[in-house]
Amino acid sequence: MNPFKSAIAVDVGSLDPTVFSAFLKEKFGKGRRKVTDETLAEVIATAESVPGDVQALCGALWDTSAPGDTVAKACFPKALELVFSRESKGYEAVLVQITGQQLKCLTGLARLGGKSPLSTAFLEGAGIPLPASVKKALNRLVQLKVIYRHQGEYKFINPFFKLWLLWKNY
Secondary structure (H helix, E strand, O other): OOOOOOOOOOOOOOOOHHHHHHHHHHHHHHOOOEEOHHHHHHHHHHOOOOHHHHHHHHHHHHHOOOOOOEEOHHHHHHHHHHHHHHHHHHHHHHHHHOOHHHHHHHHHHHHHOOOOOOOHHHHHHHOOOOHHHHHHHHHHHHHOOOEEEEOOEEEEOOHHHHHHHHHOOO
16 A cells, blocks of 8 residues: 555656756746756656656745745755655655564665665665565565566655655654
């Protein structure tokens, strides 16, 4: 059960970042807000090119700015705090469902990435002694739809959940 993304995912592939940025820049402009290409690239990277997550972050940037403002990377902390406040109940619901070992694995993925979760570096960084424990935790987190595996790498379904874990210092 995934309380913060309950719709069925449909993979539509990545949007062209140039076209997407132009669209977003136009929308910010209509609200008399300036936004740089660099900021929009950072928005898309932070949201891992997921259109709905890009929209959520842009919405938070919009809500934490005013007409006449220049939206820049310096605005991200306030906007992310808004996203976290809106989503924290769902994040906390996930934490209630997982064991301490699964939380260590999840925070290891947030800090170290998901390319080599069975490596010695990951095991040491996550504080998990056995690869079998990581494998079991990964399977459970996939089952709970907190993470997924794509092209050999484990990723968070919700990139903001990953950032929230880091922000909360889990």
